[in-house]
Amino acid sequence: MPLSNSTSAPAAEVLLPEGLRSESLPRHVALVMDGNSRWAAARGLPPTDGHEHGMRALMRTVRLCRAWGIRVVTAFGFSLENWNRPKAEVDFLMALIERFINDNLAEFMREGTRLRIIGDRSRLPISVQKTARDAEEATRNNSRLDLVLAISYSGRMDIVQACRKLAQKVDAKLLRPEDIDESMFADELQTSCAADESSSSCPDLLIRTSGELRLSNFLLWQSAYSELFFTDTLWPDFGEAQYLQALTAFQSRDRRFGARKHNAAL
């Protein structure tokens, strides 16, 4: 199938499951896809089988995002710290990421999904860098769902690289230190690719599977006011029922962003 550069899917009908309200869905969902290895170990399988099933769970979730009208999904596929895993597992994950992009590119084009990669891509194998770059270019005009893959990503490094860029501008006298504000800082973060005219790039909802209760260096700046949802489900088992549970929990939260409601009693 030819991959043109202009596949913005027509406004698709959103069919929400009963109980979900369209007006208070998260715009941006972040995923820490944890538990692939434990899922595999529980079945006497190698970790690679867990990652293989993890990849399927990611595509299931991407499809649900599109079906339910969620605009941005950012998935933590590989952290900067993950380079310390056994070489065979790292090599497998790199090949899996490449295969994930290649196998799903036609669907991304057909269904209006824009792919973006964040993280230190200079450390990725050259073929993964090229596959990612080509897919980003091919999908750049798609507008139904932004799929942001965090690969070789570290939230702290993202903050450091944003500081460097601003420092260089100050050095070049393009900027005064006192002019730097939160919005200018956020524009230098890699996630700024998921912002639009009216919304920041911050996830409204951050989901972590497998029972671990931490951020693990994911979206540190951006998660300041994210609603956090933790589930014991291991990532390969994450499906419609678990996603629905997370979204239902999100809709029951009272997001105050530090402000008191006008009519709240003192």
Ligand SMILES: CC(C)=CCC/C(C)=C/CC/C(C)=C/COP(=O)(O)OP(=O)(O)O
């Ligand atoms: C981007 C992309 C195509 C991803 C598809 C495969 C996928 C879901 C990768 C996540 C990799 C990862 C380090 C998961 C953490 O589970 P773990 O292995 O640390 O599990 P454990 O906590 O049980 O050890």
